[in-house]
Amino acid sequence: MADQSLKAHWRCLLACFLLCLSPLQYGLDFGLIGGFQAMPCFLEVYGYRDPNPMNPLGWNLTTVVQQLISSLMTIGAFAGSLGAGPMSVYLGRKPCVWIACVLCCASNAIMQGTTSIGALYVGRTLIGISNGFFMTFGQLYIQEVIPARYRGASIASFNVFTSLGALVGTVVDNFTAKMQDKQCYRVPLSVIYAVPAIIFVCLFFIPESPRYLVSKGKFEQARKGLVWLRPTGSNIEAEILSIEEAARLDKEMSESTGWLDLVRRPLDRKRTMLAVGAVTTQAASGAFFMIAYGTYFFEMAGVGNAFENSCILSGVGVAAILFCVAIMPRFGRRRRFLTTSLIICGITQLIVAVVYTKRDKNNPEMTGKLIVAFSIIYIVAYNGGMSSFAWVVGGELPRQSLRSYTFGAAAGVGFLGAWLAAFTAPYFINPASLNWGPQYGYIWFPSCLLAAAFVFFFIPETKDRTLEEINELFEAGVPARKWAGYRTSTPSSSIQEKPLPATANTIEGGAIGKPIADASVEMVEDVVHHDHHHGGRRSLEQV
Known part of the structure; x- marks a missing residue:
C-alpha cells in the first residue's frame, strides 16, 4: 500500500502550494479595490464631490462608475475562464499560468500609471482575464496531480490564499488611506506584482500535469512527471496505467473535444450542469457583494470604522478556511458542508437586513455591532464551507478530456453570477440610488435557500474518490444519494x-x-x- 502521509507527498504538495498562490492576487485585487472606493483621494480622481449629508466621505462615485470598476474585472474573469477550455487543451496547464502572470503585471501597470477612467476600465478588464486564468488553470492543475485524499484540502488551501489576499489588501488600504495624494491607491497596487513574479519563476521547476500529458499521448513525459510528484515506493506503474486506461475509454466515448461536447452526450450534459451549479452556488450566496463592496458598505451604513471592520472580516475569513483545511481530509463531506453553510449564509443575511430595518436611530452603535457580528458569522460560514467545497466539486465532476472546458464553463458562469451581483449592488447600497444598505440581505436569503436545496438533492458525495472513480460512478449511473457507499x-x-x-x-x-x-x-x-x-x-x- 502506498504511503499516504504528508511527508511522502511533499513534492506534490509543494507544486500545489505554488499554484495555490494564484488566487492570492485575485484576493488582493478584491481587497484593494473595495478599499479604494472608500478613499477620498481615489474618489477625487474618478468621482465627484457629493454634498449629500448621508455621505460621510464628501466624495462619491457615480453608480455607473462604481459598477464598472468592480464588474469589469469580473467580466474579464468570465472571458478568461471560458477561454480556459481551448487554451488548456492546446497549450497545457503551465503555459497558460505563465500567460496569466504576464497579463496581470501589464494590466496592473496600466492602472498604476493612469488617471483616465477609460484606461482604468481597460486595466480592470485585463486583470480580470488574468484572474480568470489564475483561478481556472491553477485549480485544474491541482485537481489533476494531487492524491484523492488531499484534493479537498488542497483546493481549500487555494481559497485560503484568496481570503489571505483580501486580508492583505484590506490591511494595506487601511494604512495608505491616510495618504493625501494618489499614492494612497498606487502604493497598494504595487503589492500585486509580487505574486505573478514568484509564480512565473517557480513554474520552471515543477512538471506539467501527467493527466494532461497522457491525453496528448506523451506517456513517457507523464511517467517522469508522476515520478517527480509521487514518493519513492509509490505504485507509479499502476497509477499511470489507470490514467492511460481512463484516457483511452474517454477517447472512445467522444472523438472530439469542444464546447458542443459538453452537452452532446446526456451524461456529459448532466456532469456539466452539476459542475456549473456547484461553482455558481458561490454567487448565489451573495458573497461577492460583501467581498467587492464590504468597506464601502460599512462606510455608508455608518457601522464603525469601515476599514477596521473589513480587516476583521478578512481575518476571520482566513481563520475559517484554515480550519476547513485542517478538518477536510477527515470530515470533508461535500454535500453536508455546502448545504449547511448555504443555509447559515442565508439566515445571517436575513438577520442583518431585519436588524437594520428595525434599528433604533437613537442607538446606532448597537445596530452597528449587531451587523458586524452577523457579518462575521456569515463570512465564517462562507469561507469555512461554501467557497472551498464549491470549487472542489466543480473541478471533480467533469470528464477528464472535457475537464478544462467544463471547469472553465463552470468558473465562467460563476464569474458571470459574481458580475451580476457586483453590477447590481450599487443600485441597492449607493446613497445616490436606492440606499438600502444592509437591507440588501433580503434578496440573498431566498437565493441561499434555493442553492442549498440544489446541493442537497443533486450534488453527489465525492470525498476520497479518485478522478477515475468519479468517472466510473457516473458511467455506472449511480444516484447521487448512493455515491458515498458505492x-x-x-x-x-x-x-x-x-x-x-x-x-x-x-x-x-x-x-x-x-x-x-x-x-x-x-x-x-x-x-x-x-x-x-x-x-x-x-x-x-x-x-
Whole structure:
C-alpha cells in the first residue's frame, strides 16, 4: 500500500502550494479595490464631490462608475475562464499560468500609471482575464496531480490564499488611506506584482500535469512527471496505467473535444450542469457583494470604522478556511458542508437586513455591532464551507478530456453570477440610488435557500474518490444519494486505509481470498491490464 502521509507527498504538495498562490492576487485585487472606493483621494480622481449629508466621505462615485470598476474585472474573469477550455487543451496547464502572470503585471501597470477612467476600465478588464486564468488553470492543475485524499484540502488551501489576499489588501488600504495624494491607491497596487513574479519563476521547476500529458499521448513525459510528484515506493506503474486506461475509454466515448461536447452526450450534459451549479452556488450566496463592496458598505451604513471592520472580516475569513483545511481530509463531506453553510449564509443575511430595518436611530452603535457580528458569522460560514467545497466539486465532476472546458464553463458562469451581483449592488447600497444598505440581505436569503436545496438533492458525495472513480460512478449511473457507499473497481484511498473484512469483495486470478485493502500492487496492475483487453472497467461484482 502506498504511503499516504504528508511527508511522502511533499513534492506534490509543494507544486500545489505554488499554484495555490494564484488566487492570492485575485484576493488582493478584491481587497484593494473595495478599499479604494472608500478613499477620498481615489474618489477625487474618478468621482465627484457629493454634498449629500448621508455621505460621510464628501466624495462619491457615480453608480455607473462604481459598477464598472468592480464588474469589469469580473467580466474579464468570465472571458478568461471560458477561454480556459481551448487554451488548456492546446497549450497545457503551465503555459497558460505563465500567460496569466504576464497579463496581470501589464494590466496592473496600466492602472498604476493612469488617471483616465477609460484606461482604468481597460486595466480592470485585463486583470480580470488574468484572474480568470489564475483561478481556472491553477485549480485544474491541482485537481489533476494531487492524491484523492488531499484534493479537498488542497483546493481549500487555494481559497485560503484568496481570503489571505483580501486580508492583505484590506490591511494595506487601511494604512495608505491616510495618504493625501494618489499614492494612497498606487502604493497598494504595487503589492500585486509580487505574486505573478514568484509564480512565473517557480513554474520552471515543477512538471506539467501527467493527466494532461497522457491525453496528448506523451506517456513517457507523464511517467517522469508522476515520478517527480509521487514518493519513492509509490505504485507509479499502476497509477499511470489507470490514467492511460481512463484516457483511452474517454477517447472512445467522444472523438472530439469542444464546447458542443459538453452537452452532446446526456451524461456529459448532466456532469456539466452539476459542475456549473456547484461553482455558481458561490454567487448565489451573495458573497461577492460583501467581498467587492464590504468597506464601502460599512462606510455608508455608518457601522464603525469601515476599514477596521473589513480587516476583521478578512481575518476571520482566513481563520475559517484554515480550519476547513485542517478538518477536510477527515470530515470533508461535500454535500453536508455546502448545504449547511448555504443555509447559515442565508439566515445571517436575513438577520442583518431585519436588524437594520428595525434599528433604533437613537442607538446606532448597537445596530452597528449587531451587523458586524452577523457579518462575521456569515463570512465564517462562507469561507469555512461554501467557497472551498464549491470549487472542489466543480473541478471533480467533469470528464477528464472535457475537464478544462467544463471547469472553465463552470468558473465562467460563476464569474458571470459574481458580475451580476457586483453590477447590481450599487443600485441597492449607493446613497445616490436606492440606499438600502444592509437591507440588501433580503434578496440573498431566498437565493441561499434555493442553492442549498440544489446541493442537497443533486450534488453527489465525492470525498476520497479518485478522478477515475468519479468517472466510473457516473458511467455506472449511480444516484447521487448512493455515491458515498458505492464500491468501484479501483479501491479509493479511504478504502485502502480502512481494510475490509476478509469475506468481502475478493478478486479472482491474483490474490484469491484477499480483501481489497490488502491486495498487492501486482494484483491492481493485473486488474487494469485485464480490463484494458476487455473494453473497459468493470464493477467489483464482475471482476
